[in-house]
Amino acid sequence: MNEGVLFPPLPHRIESRAPAAARDISLQQFVRHATVTKDAGRVDACRVAFGERYDDLRRHAGAIKSHTLDHLDAYLDRFEAAATRAGATVHWAADAASANRICLDIAKRINAKVCVKSKSMATEETRLLPELEAAGVKTIETDLGEFIVQLDGDAPSHIVTPVIHKNRASVARAFVRDLDARYTEDPGELTMIARAHMRKLFERADLGISGGNFLIAETGSLVICTNEGNADLTVSLPPVHIALVGIEKLIPAMEHLPIFLKLLARSATAQPLTIYTTIITGCVTGPARSAGQRSGADADGPRELHVILLDNGRSELLRAPTRELLRCIRCGACLNACPVYKAVGGGHAYGSVYSGPIGATITPHLKGLHNYPDLATASSLCGACFHACPVHIDLPSQLISLREQAAQRHISPAPERAVMKLWRWIMQSPTRYRIASGLARFVLSRLEDVDIPLPGPLGAWTSCRTTPRPGAIDFRAWWNERERTKDNDHRPASDRGRA
Numbered sequence: 001m002n003e004g005v006l007f008p009p010l011p012h013r014i015e016s017r018a019p020a021a022a023r024d025i026s027l028q029q030f031v032r033h034a035t036v037t038k039d040a041g042r043v044d045a046c047r048v049a050f051g052e053r054y055d056d057l058r059r060h061a062g063a064i065k066s067h068t069l070d071h072l073d074a075y076l077d078r079f080e081a082a083a084t085r086a087g088a089t090v091h092w093a094a095d096a097a098s099a100n101r102i103c104l105d106i107a108k109r110i111n112a113k114v115c116v117k118s119k120s121m122a123t124e125e126t127r128l129l130p131e132l133e134a135a136g137v138k139t140i141e142t143d144l145g146e147f148i149v150q151l152d153g154d155a156p157s158h159i160v161t162p163v164i165h166k167n168r169a170s171v172a173r174a175f176v177r178d179l180d181a182r183y184t185e186d187p188g189e190l191t192m193i194a195r196a197h198m199r200k201l202f203e204r205a206d207l208g209i210s211g212g213n214f215l216i217a218e219t220g221s222l223v224i225c226t227n228e229g230n231a232d233l234t235v236s237l238p239p240v241h242i243a244l245v246g247i248e249k250l251i252p253a254m255e256h257l258p259i260f261l262k263l264l265a266r267s268a269t270a271q272p273l274t275i276y277t278t279i280i281t282g283c284v285t286g287p288a289r290s291a292g293q294r295s296g297a298d299a300d301g302p303r304e305l306h307v308i309l310l311d312n313g314r315s316e317l318l319r320a321p322t323r324e325l326l327r328c329i330r331c332g333a334c335l336n337a338c339p340v341y342k343a344v345g346g347g348h349a350y351g352s353v354y355s356g357p358i359g360a361t362i363t364p365h366l367k368g369l370h371n372y373p374d375l376a377t378a379s380s381l382c383g384a385c386f387h388a389c390p391v392h393i394d395l396p397s398q399l400i401s402l403r404e405q406a407a408q409r410h411i412s413p414a415p416e417r418a419v420m421k422l423w424r425w426i427m428q429s430p431t432r433y434r435i436a437s438g439l440a441r442f443v444l445s446r447l448e449d450v451d452i453p454l455p456g457p458l459g460a461w462t463s464c465r466t467t468p469r470p471g472a473i474d475f476r477a478w479w480n481e482r483e484r485t486k487d488n489d490h491r492p493a494s495d496r497g498r499a
C-alpha cells in the first residue's frame, strides 16, 4: 500500500493535496458520479423504507449508541465474559502497536504462512498488513475493492468503497499486469477473475483476519456485514480467526441489532440489508451452548477465535463533548453527501484512514490537532453530513468546535487568524458590513471578464476556479425587493425568466 497517502509526514495539511486533486478532471468525475449516485440511492432507500419515521429512527439508533458509550466499561466486561463463555479469546489493545503485537504473536504461534483478510478500518488504522508481510505472512485483501488497491500499491479512498477513485479500465490493467488475466472491462468477468484467484488462496490460508461491524455485549457475538461473502470465508475456512474491532462497536443486546442493520445497509449502499450479515458467537472448540448459538459440535468455523478490542485513542474521545463521534457505524453516507469530499477528489487528500466529514472530525482527535491543523476547515458547514448520518451525529458542530480549538491554541496560521479577526470586526457592525461588501463588489466587478489569478494567498482560490463574479444586485437589495413584492419567486427581478 502507498503508506504515504494515509500516513503522510506530519503535520499534514489538506490544502497541500487538494489543488492537484481539484485539477484532475477524470478523478473529479469518478468521485462525483459515484458519490452523487450513492447519496441519491440512500435518500430514496430511506424514504421508501422509513418515510417520515426516518428522523425518529436515527435518533433512536443514536440514543442506543449513546447509552452504550455512557456505560462502555460495563458493556465491555459483559462482552468479554459472554464471548469467553462461548469459546472465544478476548484481548485488549490500548494502541495500534499492542493490537499488531497480539496478531503477530498468534500468527507466529500457529506458524501462519498465508493470511486472508477482509476489509477492516481498524486494521488500516493499526497498519497491520505491512507488519504481517514483514513477518513473512503473505496477506491477501479479499474484499474486491481492497484487493484492487493492494494490487496497485494504492490506498483506499472511501470508508465503504475503497476504489471510488478508479474506473474499470484501471482495474482491468491491474488484473492483466498482476494476475495474468486477459483484458476485459466487464464487471462480471473482472469479478470472476478475482474470485478464481482468491479461492485458491482461501484454501491455503491458515489465518483469517477481519474487523467487525458490531459487537453484542449480551451474547459475546461478533457481527460482520459484507456484500461479497469474503469475510465469512475468512472466518469459516482458516483454522484460526482474529477479529480486530474498535471498542465503540458495542451494542447492548441482540434486540438492538436490527435497527442498525437496517440503517447501515441503506446508508452505505441503499440496500435493505447487506447481502452477507453473519453473527459469530464463539468457535467450534468452545463449550456447547444454548439453542441458537454455535455449539461445540458445529463442524464449521475456526478452531480458535480471537477478538481484539482496540482502544487506540477512543477512550479520549469518550470525553463528553466528543463522545457522540463514537456513535459512528462507518456507513460512509457523510462522505457521499459532502461537497468538499467530491471537490478534493475523494479520501486521499485527507491524509488519514478516515476521510470525509467523519475523518475531518475524528482524525484531529485521534492523531492530534497540531498534526492535522486544517482538516476541520475542509467543510462548507452546509449540514449535508448531519442530515445523512444514520446515528444523528452533529458533525458540523464538532467541526466548529475543532476550528475554535485551533484558533484558541494558535494552531491555525497567523494570517488566517488575522483575517478572521477582521471578519468578526466587520460582521459586528451593519455599517462596516455594508462598506466592506460594497468594496468587494466594486473590486470583483472590475475583474469581470478578466480571468486572471488573484494575487497572494487569494491565488489558491483562482488556481482551480474562475474568479467569482458579483450578482446583478447585492443581497440587501434582493431582500428588500423580496419583502416588497412578497411573491413566491425568490430570485431577483433581474434573474427572473432565466432557466
Ligand code: SF4
Pocket: 159, 267, 327, 328, 329, 330, 331, 332, 333, 334, 335, 358, 385, 388, 389, 390, 391, 392, 393
Ligand atoms: S459519521 Fe454518520 S454518516 Fe458518517 S460514516 Fe459515521 S455513521 Fe456514517
